[in-house]
Amino acid sequence: MIEDFSPTPWSIHQQDSIKDALAKFSESRSNMLPVINGNNEVIGSLSLFDLLLPVQDSAKLNENICRWMEDRLVPLKSDKNHDPVVDKNNFRVILADQNDRAELFNLSSDSSYFWRDHEKLEYELLRQITENVYCGIVTINETGKVVVYNASAQRLLKLKKEDILGKNIKTVRALEDFSKLILDHKGQGRHKLSLGDVTFVINLTPLFRNNLRIGVLAVFHESAKTECVSQELKVTETLLKEINIFIESSYDGLFVTDNQGRVIRVNAAWEKIFSVSRQDVIGQKAKDLVKRGVYGKSAAQEVLDTGKSATVMFENKGRKILATGTPVFNSQGEITTVVVNVRDITQLEDLRCQLEKQQQLTEKYSQEIKEIRRQQQVFPGIICHSKIMVQVMDMVSRVAEVDSTVLITGESGVGKEMIAGLLHKLSPRRNGPMIKINCSAIPQTLLESELFGYERGAFTGASVQGKIGLFELANGGTLMLDEIGETAIELQAKLLRVIQEKEIIKVGGSKSKKIDVRIVAATNRDLKKMIQERTFREDLFYRLNVIRINVPSLRERTEDIVPLSLFFLEKYNKKYNKNKRLSSFLINSLNDYNWPGNIRELENLIENLVILARNDEITVDDLPENYKQPVISDQRIVVNGVMPIKKAIELVELQLIQNARERYGSTRKIANALGINQSTVVRKMAVQRHQ
Numbered sequence: 001m002i003e004d005f006s007p008t009p010w011s012i013h014q015q016d017s018i019k020d021a022l023a024k025f026s027e028s029r030s031n032m033l034p035v036i037n038g039n040n041e042v043i044g045s046l047s048l049f050d051l052l053l054p055v056q057d058s059a060k061l062n063e064n065i066c067r068w069m070e071d072r073l074v075p076l077k078s079d080k081n082h083d084p085v086v087d088k089n090n091f092r093v094i095l096a097d098q099n100d101r102a103e104l105f106n107l108s109s110d111s112s113y114f115w116r117d118h119e120k121l122e123y124e125l126l127r128q129i130t131e132n133v134y135c136g137i138v139t140i141n142e143t144g145k146v147v148v149y150n151a152s153a154q155r156l157l158k159l160k161k162e163d164i165l166g167k168n169i170k171t172v173r174a175l176e177d178f179s180k181l182i183l184d185h186k187g188q189g190r191h192k193l194s195l196g197d198v199t200f201v202i203n204l205t206p207l208f209r210n211n212l213r214i215g216v217l218a219v220f221h222e223s224a225k226t227e228c229v230s231q232e233l234k235v236t237e238t239l240l241k242e243i244n245i246f247i248e249s250s251y252d253g254l255f256v257t258d259n260q261g262r263v264i265r266v267n268a269a270w271e272k273i274f275s276v277s278r279q280d281v282i283g284q285k286a287k288d289l290v291k292r293g294v295y296g297k298s299a300a301q302e303v304l305d306t307g308k309s310a311t312v313m314f315e316n317k318g319r320k321i322l323a324t325g326t327p328v329f330n331s332q333g334e335i336t337t338v339v340v341n342v343r344d345i346t347q348l349e350d351l352r353c354q355l356e357k358q359q360q361l362t363e364k365y366s367q368e369i370k371e372i373r374r375q376q377q378v379f380p381g382i383i384c385h386s387k388i389m390v391q392v393m394d395m396v397s398r399v400a401e402v403d404s405t406v407l408i409t410g411e412s413g414v415g416k417e418m419i420a421g422l423l424h425k426l427s428p429r430r431n432g433p434m435i436k437i438n439c440s441a442i443p444q445t446l447l448e449s450e451l452f453g454y455e456r457g458a459f460t461g462a463s464v465q466g467k468i469g470l471f472e473l474a475n476g477g478t479l480m481l482d483e484i485g486e487t488a489i490e491l492q493a494k495l496l497r498v499i500q501e502k503e504i505i506k507v508g509g510s511k512s513k514k515i516d517v518r519i520v521a522a523t524n525r526d527l528k529k530m531i532q533e534r535t536f537r538e539d540l541f542y543r544l545n546v547i548r549i550n551v552p553s554l555r556e557r558t559e560d561i562v563p564l565s566l567f568f569l570e571k572y573n574k575k576y577n578k579n580k581r582l583s584s585f586l587i588n589s590l591n592d593y594n595w596p597g598n599i600r601e602l603e604n605l606i607e608n609l610v611i612l613a614r615n616d617e618i619t620v621d622d623l624p625e626n627y628k629q630p631v632i633s634d635q636r637i638v639v640n641g642v643m644p645i646k647k648a649i650e651l652v653e654l655q656l657i658q659n660a661r662e663r664y665g666s667t668r669k670i671a672n673a674l675g676i677n678q679s680t681v682v683r684k685m686a687v688q689r690h691q
């Protein structure tokens with residue numbers, strides 16, 4: 001075992017006599033001593049036993065010991081590194097120092113073979129440890145000589161072993177501060193020492209043997225490195241904390257397994273999605289969790305089976321789940337871990353469906369706009385999208401060419417006047433005048449003179465020149481008699497005459513005058529009923545009703561609501577220099593409205609919205625209160641045919657969900673409106689999607 005070898009005065013000098021040697025044996029109380037030469041180098045060893053022979057002959061006591069003992073002197077191997085030199089035959093161990101003093105142990109005298117081997121082993125072990133530790137180790141003896149200087153010390157101090165080992169530390173310039181530190185602190189304590197631009201942390205420990213201080217052990221490492229390492233440790237700790245927070249606060253569920261599919265970790269979102277606590281799954285195998293019904297499919301297992309990323313989709317308690325597993329490989333390309341990202345895509349799916357629906361709507365609307373534009377070229381300013389209106393327009397274009405009287409019927413605001421105008425525009429009379437008169441807007445007493453004109457001085461208050469009537473003014477063109485049902489019965493007889501005779505007699509006049517006028521009458525009244533009530537002349541009715549054009553109400557042509565809305569939007573955007581658009585929910589809402597005031601009401605509403613809506617997108621919120629649809633309709637469901645009740649219920653359910661979906665969008669609101677659970681809504685919608 002390496003020991004510090006404190007200088008011993010008990011060395012036999014090669015010049016010593018046997019007597020001197022005996023004295024040294026006696027003084028040292030040792031039975032073996034090293035022998036040194038004139039240069040103070042250890043050249044061998046002698047035991048007391050070796051001197052027994054010459055001692056018997058007193059004459060030889062003054063003889064030089066070497067000469068006498070030449071053949072007995074055990075020579076030492078040259079040993080620059082001061083490793084112990086073992087004299088195997090005599091079981092002696094000699095430790096020599098640089099000053100060539102040596103300490104010698106006789107192993108044979110009092111140690112067994114076991115101890116000899118044991119010490120050799122211990123020594124070797126310690127030597128290897130010393131050489132291989134990461135810290136620098138320097139040991140100096142009490143005189144300051146460096147007796148241990150390991151490989152790390154060499155690396156850290158950048159001083160070669162052969163330049164340091166065996167030297168007195170005080171004499172090595174590069175280690176001046178090192179040696180001063182040891183001296184100042186009496187070889188103990190923990191210190192920082194800068195050598196060049198490197199700072200070391202040095203631990204000094206005094207070494208003792210048999211209560212005698214024999215040297216100092218210095219263990220040191222680079223301070224910066226430790227700080228760096230501890231800093232790195234701190235950073236890693238913070239990072240770890242952060243990662244934990246990220247994992248736990250992730251909206252997506254996270255699920256991690258080892259390479260056997262055993263659950264290592266799950267986060268809070270995962271627990272929430274599957275309503276299972278982590279204690280119940282950690283350590284369990286992913287595929288067993290499928291068997292237990294915790295979830296539908298295992299992405300982790302699929303990753304382990306295929307060695308590749310895998311995505312699975314399944315339903316879990318009415319929710320749609322998407323799970324993506326990703327393998328983590330080690331440097332040998334083996335899977336060590338599988339990380340699964342789990343997402344509840346129920347809402348996302350809903351949104352996707354809504355988006356799809358919106359896209360379809362947008363597509364539909366843009367088609368409608370195209371159609372409107374096309375129609376505008378044929379019937380400028382007139383929207384006729386519905387089949388029924390297309391038929392009406394077809395009739396208008398054909399009737400326009402002939403000169404027959406036309407009766408236009410339909411509710412107020414459906415576009416009767418507009419159709420009359422079109423009849424004129426499309427007729428051969430288009431270059432003649434088009435005169436319109438609302439028969440209900442003028443007092444009946446005045447209406448006759450308005451229509452037929454009057455001769456001068458015909459009645460009190462009449463103009464002296466007389467007046468040309470509207471029939472005359474419309475000569476060569478078209479006269480529209482709007483609200484014909486409002487005319488007094490006496491006037492009706494005169495009108496009949498004009499239509500039959502094609503001539504008029506002015507009020508107060510006696511001469512008739514031929515006129516060439518096409519008459520178009522319009523009414524929102526039920527003339528047949530009026531005939532029965534005797535408020536309208538039957539003969540006039542039949543004269544007017546040569547061709548009848550009935551304009552359907554908006555309720556009868558709901559397909560026209562959206563194109564009309566878009567048409568008016570464009571019209572009023574242009575008029576008020578705005579750029580408003582209608583949200584699709586608003587359009588749906590307009591579709592659902594009853595429109596008692598027909599197109600006029602719709603037009604007024606859109607004009608209002610264009611002026612008053614705050615944002616560019618006009619939404620349901622911008623609608624006046626009376627246009628907002630009540631949530632629950634108390635309308636009766638009308639059934640026309642017969643079918644199995646179950647099928648009928650399914651159909652009604654389908655329609656209800658579709659309607660609610662268009663109106664409310666979110667499954668929560670739909671559930672609210674339909675009075676069922678949100679999960680039922682999700683399930684039913686999923687079933688519908690797959691139908």
Ligand SMILES: Nc1ncnc2c1ncn2[C@@H]1O[C@H](COP(=O)(O)OP(=O)(O)OP(=O)(O)O)[C@@H](O)[C@H]1O
Pocket residue numbers: 381382383384410411412413414415416417418419482524599600603
């Ligand atoms: N198909 C249509 N395309 C575009 N605008 C229309 C259409 N039908 C009607 N309108 C517009 O609706 C409004 C009402 O139409 P119109 O006055 O022709 O209805 P009406 O049936 O004559 O009403 P009333 O019975 O009250 O006289 C007008 O501004 C008209 O331009």
